[in-house]
Amino acid sequence: MPELPEVETTRRGIAPHLLGRRVLDVVVREPRLRWPVTAALAEGLCGQTVTAVTRRGKYLLLGNDRGHALLHLGMSGSLRILPADAPVGRHDHLDLVLEGGRCLRLTDPRRFGAALWAGPAPFEHPLLRALGPEPFDARFDAAYLRTQAQGRRAAVKTFIMDSHVVVGVGNIYASEALFLAGIHPQRAAGRVSHERYGALVEAIREVLTQAIEAGGTTLRDFVGSEGRPGYFRQSLRVYERAGAPCRRCGTPLRAVRLGQRSSYYCPHCQR
CATH class of the missing domain: 3.20.190.10 (MutM-like, N-terminal)
Known part of the structure; x- marks a missing residue:
């Protein structure tokens, strides 16, 4: 998608x-x-x-x-x-x-x-009025995420993919951002510290910025407005790389199912 x-x-x-x-x-x-x-x-x-x-x-x-x-x-x-x-x-x-x-x-x-x-x-419009902030908005910060996450037992990856919390963080980019921030995708959202949410905000922005600059990620059908594919897939650090060595530490990457989606992570770098 x-x-x-x-x-x-x-x-x-x-x-x-x-x-x-x-x-x-x-x-x-x-x-x-x-x-x-x-x-x-x-x-x-x-x-x-x-x-x-x-x-x-x-x-x-x-x-x-x-x-x-x-x-x-x-x-x-x-x-x-x-x-x-x-x-x-x-x-x-x-x-x-x-x-x-x-x-x-x-x-x-x-x-x-x-x-x-x-x-x-x-x-x-009903499709837009309940959406959360854009990931590049100033109000999307560590304090906002920490407040939204209070008492939540859901996995942090599921949490940041909720469009009522923040828009635009899909499956690919959630996996990539959590890797950059060093956060395990299955960690409960309510058990992530303010400091680590700050790192996650920056990671989300970094991953999305890199993907936009590369023209998106081609997985199956996506092509841009001029018919050319996106090239961010060539830079993916964890997504769809289960079993391959972590680019940071060399540990074999793993995959787990969360919310009917495959999530990719490094068991050494993400806690």
Whole structure:
């Protein structure tokens, strides 16, 4: 699934082609995505100039004077800028036709993505209003995590993957950040100290920054807005490396199942 770095990579890729451009048409070939694509999307976008391309968690927001469109890539979706008359593939479900002869095309083989009209107050939309802070926000710090973790017995990895606590820390990046911070993924969230949460905040930011700079992590289907894969996978320290030597100490890495997800860690470096 595209995570925060993949979505941010997509945002940066499409923004220069959208900002200041008028949407001439919304072509919906398959409305049956995760939620139905309704006429409200075309009503909100057609004839309007895109004034903002922003991100909230894993959601993209296209803003204009009427409000915002809310886009999500689902499990395997991608957004690309193409000529408006580019041949249409089997899984090309939606085009935003732009002035100048180009379009923004949503391709989604599994149809778990979304294209919704969120209106003039997008952060009050049910999909966004309960989300936790962005990992780069100033309020996301050790004190915040320690407060949120009070009394929690859930594993710290599950805790930081909760989008109500912080957005964008998916399975890959949670494993990588916990390794950098030296915290065992199964440690109870309520038993992590303030100091160690400070290290974890910095590790999360470092891992996400590196992934964004590398264009995301390609695991199965992800490609960026220009059709190129992300390259962060080449830098993974623990994820999907069970049995391989730890890059820090040489101890064989291990894997454990947490919340139906595989978690990777070093039994020597993470406590």
